[in-house]
Amino acid sequence: MRISAIDAYSTYLFHQGTNYSSYRLFGAHLTSWKQKSSVRFCVWAPHARAVSVVGDFNGWDVKATPMDRAKQGIGLWVAYVPGLHEGTTYKYAIKTASGEVILKSDPYGFAAELRPNTASIVKNLHYQWHDxxxxxxxxxxxxxxxxxxxxxxxxxxxxxxxxxxxxxxxxxxxxxxxxxxxxxxxxxxxxxxxxxxxxxxxxxxxxxxxxxxxxxxxxxxxxxxxxxxxxxxxxxxxxxxxxxxxxxxxxxxxxxxxxxxxxxxxxxxxxxxxxxxxxxxxxxxxxxxxxxxxxxxxxxxxxxxxxxxxxxxxxxxxxxxxxxxxxxxxxxx
The missing domain is CATH 3.20.20.80 (Glycosidases)
Known part of the structure; x- marks a missing residue:
């Protein structure tokens, strides 16, 4: 799937309510970063004091994989994590204004764990259509x-x-x-x-x-x-x-x-x-x-x-x- 750059245009459309393919901007996307296979995570959390990505890959350690505030847009957080693959489970650890850390599934996640588990799953949609x-x-x-x-x-x-x-x-x-x-x-x-x-x-x-x-x-x-x-x-x-x-x-x-x-x-x-x-x-x-x-x-x-x-x-x-x-x-x- 083609993903959107986190740039002035895509974020402007998002904040205007007219980015009709914002799933290409947010969520977890397999990509290349600094010549390494990586997953780009992007989430909208404007009230957060800090955000990190947690999952089995880092022992659910809220300090291990911090996200940075995106240079474009308002309240966007982004992280490039090398070495992750399709099927990786993850959530966002969000430090709220009060200092509490809460774990959230990805609003733009393409796949999720089978209930009662609730983590999102890194997924690259690929299917050969015959219609x-x-x-x-x-x-x-x-x-x-x-x-x-x-x-x-x-x-x-x-x-x-x-x-x-x-x-x-x-x-x-x-x-x-x-x-x-x-x-x-x-x-x-x-x-x-x-x-x-x-x-x-x-x-x-x-x-x-x-x-x-x-x-x-x-x-x-x-x-x-x-x-x-x-x-x-x-x-x-x-x-x-x-x-x-x-x-x-x-x-x-x-x-x-x-x-x-x-x-x-x-x-x-x-x-x-x-x-x-x-x-x-x-x-x-x-x-x-x-x-x-x-x-x-x-x-x-x-x-x-x-x-x-x-x-x-x-x-x-x-x-x-x-x-x-x-x-x-x-x-x-």
């Missing part, structure tokens, strides 16, 4: 006038293997494609697959907006599933959840010790009905993060569309709240 004819046919497909029949699927419960275990992305690909064809569906809508910690949420309380959940295999395994469906002339839609995120300690909530992805106003930040946090859509960096996530799934995983969950929660400040529990915006709405 060229499908990609070409999309340009001619008129979704407004052609029939469309969508089959919604929760991969964890749709079908089990002979021993009763959950099937992985690859094993489920052919049976799902054949069933959908036999039933004459045109598209599959996959329930949320962004990494999430709690099985019972069905993926609607996410932590990893750039990582396909490891419950069912690797990112390449998920690509294989999409590829197989496309080869069978079946479109793929992903249920995507930009309306709220979970409160788990390793996730986005109070990412650098302060509200960052959520509003600093508790009334706006917390979703009490779902026990989750609402994104702060007025913050440009959050806009770059979420739009980049949408583009990432469409571009890197060849998805044909996104079903956006909980839109009402995103639009209406009084959604699910009683009189006196919400605050109007500057227009009174």
């Amino acid at each position: 060229v004819s499908w990609q070409k046919s999309r340009k001619e497909y008129d979704s407004y006038h052609n029939p469309m029949l969508i089959y919604e699927v929760h991969l964890g419960s749709w079908k089990r293997d002979a021993s009763g275990e959950v099937m992985n992305y690859r094993d489920i690909a052919e049976p799902l494609a054949q069933y959908v064809k036999e039933m004459h569906y045109t598209h599959v809508e996959l329930m949320p697959l962004c990494e999430y910690p709690y099985d019972g949420s069905w993926g609607y309380q996410a932590t990893g907006y750039f990582a396909a959940t490891s419950r069912y295999g690797s990112p390449e395994d998920f690509m294989y599933l999409v590829d197989t469906l496309h080869k069978n002339k079946i479109g793929v839609i992903l249920d995507w959840v930009p309306g709220h995120f979970c409160k788990d300690a390793h996730g986005l909530r109070h990412f650098d010790g302060e509200p960052l992805y959520e509003s600093g106003n508790p009334v706006l930040a917390e979703n009490k009905d779902w026990d989750t946090m609402n994104f702060d859509y007025g913050r440009p960096e959050v806009q770059s993060f979420l739009i980049s996530s949408a583009c990432f799934w469409l571009e890197q995983f060849h998805l044909d569309g996104l079903r956006i969950d909980a839109v009402a929660n995103m639009l209406y400040l009084d959604y699910g709240k009683k009189q006196g529990e919400w605050q109007a915006n500057k227009y009174g709405g």
Whole structure:
């Protein structure tokens, strides 16, 4: 994957809310640094006093691999670590304004450990696609006038293997494609697959907006599933959840010790009905993060569309709240 330089232009777009490929700027990327194979780590943590990268590679020592403040942008931290390889587990150790050190998964990580573990994994996405004819046919497909029949699927419960275990992305690909064809569906809508910690949420309380959940295999395994469906002339839609995120300690909530992805106003930040946090859509960096996530799934995983969950929660400040529990915006709405 082509990565972005940490320069004035890419950081300007990020802070303006218009860097729609910020996953090329942030996260862990295999690259070359000072003629050595390295991993470049980059994270946004503007309230942090210090940040380091920790993992098995340095014994989770918060002092071993410090990150530097990037010369460009506001609140960006960067480190080049030679000798690391794909599959390395890591987190960011963030020293907050109060002096507390907290461990966070990478918001832009491409892969994550299998629950209950929560570390991010260095991952270079690589897959040989075989859906060229499908990609070409999309340009001619008129979704407004052609029939469309969508089959919604929760991969964890749709079908089990002979021993009763959950099937992985690859094993489920052919049976799902054949069933959908036999039933004459045109598209599959996959329930949320962004990494999430709690099985019972069905993926609607996410932590990893750039990582396909490891419950069912690797990112390449998920690509294989999409590829197989496309080869069978079946479109793929992903249920995507930009309306709220979970409160788990390793996730986005109070990412650098302060509200960052959520509003600093508790009334706006917390979703009490779902026990989750609402994104702060007025913050440009959050806009770059979420739009980049949408583009990432469409571009890197060849998805044909996104079903956006909980839109009402995103639009209406009084959604699910009683009189006196919400605050109007500057227009009174």
